[in-house]
Amino acid sequence: MEDRPKIRTPALDDFLASPPSDLPRYLTAAESLRSFRAIREEGGELARDPDLQPALRITLWRFARALAQAAGRLSEDETLEDALTDSRPDPWRERLVARPTPVQRALTRHGSATAVFEALSRDGIPLLPPRDGRIAVWCALFERLGDDLMLRRACRGPDCLAVLTNPDLAVLVEVGPRAVEQVEELVVDQAQRVLVRHGERGVADHFRGAYGLSRREALGLVNLARADALKYGRSSVEDDRALMVAVLKDYLDRARESMNMGDEIRAIREMARVQGLTRTEPENVAAEFLGVVRRVSGRQEALQLAPAAAEALDIDEDDIREVEDLSKEIPTDRDAREDDSLVAFDAAEATE
Numbered sequence: 001m002e003d004r005p006k007i008r009t010p011a012l013d014d015f016l017a018s019p020p021s022d023l024p025r026y027l028t029a030a031e032s033l034r035s036f037r038a039i040r041e042e043g044g045e046l047a048r049d050p051d052l053q054p055a056l057r058i059t060l061w062r063f064a065r066a067l068a069q070a071a072g073r074l075s076e077d078e079t080l081e082d083a084l085t086d087s088r089p090d091p092w093r094e095r096l097v098a099r100p101t102p103v104q105r106a107l108t109r110h111g112s113a114t115a116v117f118e119a120l121s122r123d124g125i126p127l128l129p130p131r132d133g134r135i136a137v138w139c140a141l142f143e144r145l146g147d148d149l150m151l152r153r154a155c156r157g158p159d160c161l162a163v164l165t166n167p168d169l170a171v172l173v174e175v176g177p178r179a180v181e182q183v184e185e186l187v188v189d190q191a192q193r194v195l196v197r198h199g200e201r202g203v204a205d206h207f208r209g210a211y212g213l214s215r216r217e218a219l220g221l222v223n224l225a226r227a228d229a230l231k232y233g234r235s236s237v238e239d240d241r242a243l244m245v246a247v248l249k250d251y252l253d254r255a256r257e258s259m260n261m262g263d264e265i266r267a268i269r270e271m272a273r274v275q276g277l278t279r280t281e282p283e284n285v286a287a288e289f290l291g292v293v294r295r296v297s298g299r300q301e302a303l304q305l306a307p308a309a310a311e312a313l314d315i316d317e318d319d320i321r322e323v324e325d326l327s328k329e330i331p332t333d334r335d336a337r338e339d340d341s342l343v344a345f346d347a348a349e350a351t352e
Helices: 010-017 029-040 044-048 050-070 078-083 101-105 113-122 133-149 156-164 177-211 215-233 236-259 261-275 285-305 307-312 317-329 335-351
Strands: none
Touching: 010 177, 029 113, 044 156, 050 078, 050 113, 050 133, 050 156, 078 177, 113 133, 133 156, 177 215, 215 236, 236 261
8 A cells, every 4th residue: 555645625525515616607598598498408418417516627727728728828936816917808707818938839730739820810719618609619619629638537527528528518607717726716725734844746636636737737837937036036135134023023012011021121122123123233344353363362362371171162273273374464552662763764874
């Protein structure tokens, strides 16, 4: 039996099992008639099955990412919300505008890329099932990308394919843009937690086994989780200082309330240091340099006079050699007196 850690993502599971949070959408007369006919036919009840809603949400999230990446609108380490915010026209309900990269243009004659670009440019396919005559093209495109995503191997993947590849059933799915974005938020958040506790292999194994992601999607999720985590560290020194001051002020208030003068003084001292009110660096760099020379010279004398004391001071031989070199360059008082005597003697000779 393989020893694997037991990984759970309860927040994502609870959200997927909850009812859709989007506002209810009222069907038109034509859609109501189509819905009635679909429900009467075999498989029509499948689209209304509440147990299928979690699988439909995560399946539509996977399809939206695959379609946006194929259209050149989404990179592997971007979220849908970041990439498609303020996009016009609405990529969820109206149409997704393709912006292929040079590499994608060169590969349009291979795989599913050709069908994607043709559908986007000719029919204007949105990310979610449209409510008009484009639904048949959308379902055909979903079937093409579904093969790339290996949806048949996912949990309830065949049922999702049966619904989302049937034009009469796909229009009955009530999953909106906000629900898809919430799925992505929770997936990234849970992936970050698993990444910290169990590493990259834990993320890949868990999301492939529990939610049916392909290997490529799992590796992309690792990159997406890392890129999203980097946003937490992108702050300036001023932002970090302001946050630290706020924390220290809170600590100072609690110390005052508890009448703990020791903690209060420490908090005031630390806040002054963070705000730059307490000088932590010497004003005179030259004075600091000479102070270091004196200290190391003292260690050298201690080494010559008392080896035991020098060992207690943790003297480094490199420091001693450095001071010997510096002592050759820095004139002593005796050297200065000899130089003054030579100057005076030269002046006397010049007078005579």
